[in-house]
Amino acid sequence: MTERKDASGDGRRKGLGRRRFLSGVGASGLATAMAVFGSATPASALVAAGCCNLCRSRSGTFAQCSSGTHYVWSCSIGGSAFLHCTCCEHGAKSGCAHVTQSWYECRYN
Amino acid sequence: MAFGTVLVCLGNAVAAAILVNAAAAKLVAPERLANALRQLAPASIAGWIGLDGEGTGAGIARTAAGVEAAAAVGLLVPEVRVPAAALLALLGACFAALGVAGSVRGGTAPCGCFGVDSDRPLGAANVVAGLAMVGLAALNARHGLGAGSGYAEAAPALASILSIALSLWMRRRLVTRLLLARRAATPGSEVR
Amino acid sequence: MLVVFGFALLVLAVAVVVLFAMIGELAARVPAAETGAGWVRPTDEARLGSVPEVWPPELAHAPDRDTYVLLVLSTVCNSCKAVAAQLVDGQADWDGVGIVVSTASRRNGDDFVAERRLGGFVSYVDESGSWSREQLGVESSPTAVVLRRGRVVAAYAFSDLALLRSEVDDRSRPSEAKEAV
Numbered sequence: 001m002t003e004r005k006d007a008s009g010d011g012r013r014k015g016l017g018r019r020r021f022l023s024g025v026g027a028s029g030l031a032t033a034m035a036v037f038g039s040a041t042p043a044s045a046l047v048a049a050g051c052c053n054l055c056r057s058r059s060g061t062f063a064q065c066s067s068g069t070h071y072v073w074s075c076s077i078g079g080s081a082f083l084h085c086t087c088c089e090h091g092a093k094s095g096c097a098h099v100t101q102s103w104y105e106c107r108y109n
Numbered sequence: 110m111a112f113g114t115v116l117v118c119l120g121n122a123v124a125a126a127i128l129v130n131a132a133a134a135k136l137v138a139p140e141r142l143a144n145a146l147r148q149l150a151p152a153s154i155a156g157w158i159g160l161d162g163e164g165t166g167a168g169i170a171r172t173a174a175g176v177e178a179a180a181a182v183g184l185l186v187p188e189v190r191v192p193a194a195a196l197l198a199l200l201g202a203c204f205a206a207l208g209v210a211g212s213v214r215g216g217t218a219p220c221g222c223f224g225v226d227s228d229r230p231l232g233a234a235n236v237v238a239g240l241a242m243v244g245l246a247a248l249n250a251r252h253g254l255g256a257g258s259g260y261a262e263a264a265p266a267l268a269s270i271l272s273i274a275l276s277l278w279m280r281r282r283l284v285t286r287l288l289l290a291r292r293a294a295t296p297g298s299e300v301r
Numbered sequence: 302m303l304v305v306f307g308f309a310l311l312v313l314a315v316a317v318v319v320l321f322a323m324i325g326e327l328a329a330r331v332p333a334a335e336t337g338a339g340w341v342r343p344t345d346e347a348r349l350g351s352v353p354e355v356w357p358p359e360l361a362h363a364p365d366r367d368t369y370v371l372l373v374l375s376t377v378c379n380s381c382k383a384v385a386a387q388l389v390d391g392q393a394d395w396d397g398v399g400i401v402v403s404t405a406s407r408r409n410g411d412d413f414v415a416e417r418r419l420g421g422f423v424s425y426v427d428e429s430g431s432w433s434r435e436q437l438g439v440e441s442s443p444t445a446v447v448l449r450r451g452r453v454v455a456a457y458a459f460s461d462l463a464l465l466r467s468e469v470d471d472r473s474r475p476s477e478a479k480e481a482v
Contacts, residue, residue: 053379071405073430074441075378076458078340084441087377092405095412129315133322178315185311265307269314276321283325 046096050106051075052087055096058103065090065103083108114258120245121184122264124197126271128181130279132174134223139170145211145220145231146170176200185264187254194249201242208235223279339461341468347446347456348438355436356451359425360399364451368473369397370465373433375442376404376413380460384443385417387462395466399423403430403442447472 047054052075065088066072072088083106090101110118135142143166180200183193211220211231220231254260277284356363363369372388374381392398400422404410410426413419425432433439437446437453445465447455455472459465 048379051379053377053382071377071429072440073375073377073403075375075380075443076441077380078342078458078460087375089377089405092409094406094408129318130322133315133319136319137322138326182311185308262303262307265304265311269307269310272311272314272318276318280321280325 047102049087049104050083050085051077052085052104052106054087054102054104055089055092055099056102060101060103062086062088062103062105065101069093110259110263111255113252114254114260117249117252117254118260118264118267120248121190122267122271124242124245125181125184125264125268126275128177128197128200129268129272130275131223132177132181133276135170135174135177139167139174142170142173142220142222143167146207181268184249185268187258187261190249190254194246197249198243198246201239201246203239204242205236205239207231208233208237208239211235339459339464341457341459341461341464344441344444344456344458346439346441346444347453349453349456351438352452353432353436355432357425357427357432359423360401362423363399363448366397366448367450368469369399369448369451370469371399371401371437371446371448373401373403373437373439373442373444373446374413375430376402376409378442381443382417383460384462385413385419388422389418392462392466393421399425401425401427401433403427403433405429445469449473 047057049058068090069092070088070090071092072086074084074086076085077083085104085106088101088103089099090103092099146166146169176196177200180193180196183189183196186193207220208231212233220235222231222235352364360371363371372384374384388395388398388400400414400419402410402413402424404413404426405428407426407428410428414424414426427433430440437456439446439456441458443459445457445459446453447457447469455469457465457468
C-alpha cells in the first residue's frame with residue numbers, strides 16, 4: 001500500500017515537472033507565433049554599453065552616426081583603470097523613437 | 110567515415126557548439142533575451158505568456174536554454190540524433206520567426222542570444238541561422254549513420270573543441286581588455 | 302572507451318563554456334557598478350581661465366558668485382544617474398551648484414531632470430551640448446567646472462560628489478593660491 005502511494009506521489013512530482021517544462025516550451029512557441037501576428041509594443045528599451053546609455057545596440061560606424069542630426073558626448077568611469085567612452089545617437093530628436101543608429105567606443109587610459 | 114557521415118558529423122558538431130554557447134549565455138543572463146522578447150511581444154497577450162513587466166520573461170529564456178542544451182547533446186548521440194534534429198528544426202523555426210518579427214518591428218533591444226556579446230537586435234541574422242538549423246535537421250533525417258561509422262567517437266570530441274573555441278572567440282574583446290589592463294594601461298588603448 | 306572519453310570531454314567543455322559566460326557577464330557589469338572608493342581627478346578638458354561669453358537665463362546668476370560649481374551631466378551618461386542620486390540624497394544643502402544637462406533634445410533633458418528629482422536645483426538643459434562645448438570646452442560627463450566670479454578656474458572628472466565638494470571648498474580658501482588664472 002505504502003509502496004503504491006510513494007510510487008504515485010513520485011509519479012505525480014515527475015508529471016508536474018514535465019508539465020512545467022512543456023508549458024515553458026509551449027509558451028515560448030506561442031510567444032514566437034504571437035510576436036509575428038500580434039501588434040507591437042513601443043520600442044523603449046535602453047542599452048547600457050560601457051558608461052553610455054544608448055537607445056539602440058551598437059551598429060555602423062562613428063562617421064555614419066555623426067552625420068546629419070546626431071548627438072555625441074563622452075562619459076567616464078574611474079577606479080583602478082579609467083574607462084572613457086564616446087557615445088553617439090543618430091537622429092535623436094525627442095526620446096528614442098527617432099534614433100536610427102547608436103554607436104559607442106570605450107578605451108582605458 | 111563516409112562523406113555523408115563526415116558532413117553530418119561536422120554540421121552537428123558546429124550546431125552543438127553554437128547551441129551550447131547560446132544555452133550557457135541564456136542561463137547566465139536570461140534578462141537580455143527576456144528584454145528583447147518583451148519589446149516584441151504584443152501588449153494583448155504579453156501578460157498571458159508572462160512578459161508583462163520589468164524583469165519578466167526570464168523563465169522563457171531559461172526554458173529556451175534548456176531546449177538548446179538538450180538539442181546540442183542529443184545531436185551528438187547516434188541513438189537520439191534524429192529526435193534531437195527534430196528539436197533543432199523546432200528551434201530553428203522559432204529563431205527564424207523571431208528574426209522576422211524583429212526585422213518587421215524594428216526591434217532595438219539586443220537579442221541576448223549569446224549573452225553580453227550579442228549586442229545586435231533580433232533580425233535577419235536570426236532568420237538565416239534558423240533556416241540553417243532547419244536545413245541541418247533535414248540532413249540528419251535524410252542521412253542514416255552506418256554501424257561502426259565512428260560518429261559516436263568523433264562528434265562529441267569535435268563539438269567540445271568547437272564549443273570552447275567559439276566561447277573564446279566570442280569573448281575576444283574581454284580577453285583583449287584584460288590583456289591591455291595587465292600591460293599597466295597604455296594610454297589610448299582602445300576597447301570596443 | 303573513446304565514446305566515453307568524448308562525452309567526458311563534452312561535459313568539461315560545457316562547464317568551461319558556462320564559466321566563460323559567467324566571466325563575460327560579470328565583466329560586462331563591472332563598469333556599470335562603480336566599486337571601491339570614490340575619486341576626483343582634474344581634467345584638462347575645460348577652457349581654464351576663460352569666461353563664457355554667453356550665459357543662459359538659468360545660469361545668469363553664476364558670474365556674481367565668488368565660487369560656483371557647474372555639474373555637467375548628460376542623458377547618455379550612465380554614471381550621471383548615480384551623480385544625480387548623490388546630489389539629491391547627500392548634497393541637497395549645496396547652494397553653490399548648478400546642473401547643466403547635455404542632451405540631444407529639450408524633452409530628453411526635461412525628462413532627466415524630472416526622473417532624477419533635480420527640480421530643487423538650478424538646472425539648464427543644454428540641447429546638443431552646444432553651450433557646454435562652446436563656452437566651457439566640456440564634452441564629457443560627469444564633469445564639474447569650478448567658476449570664480451564667472452571665470453573657469455578648475456575642472457574635474459569625478460564619481461564622489463562629497464569628495465568633489467570638499468576639494469572645491471579646500472581650493473576656495475584664500476591661503477591656497479591654486480587657481481589657474
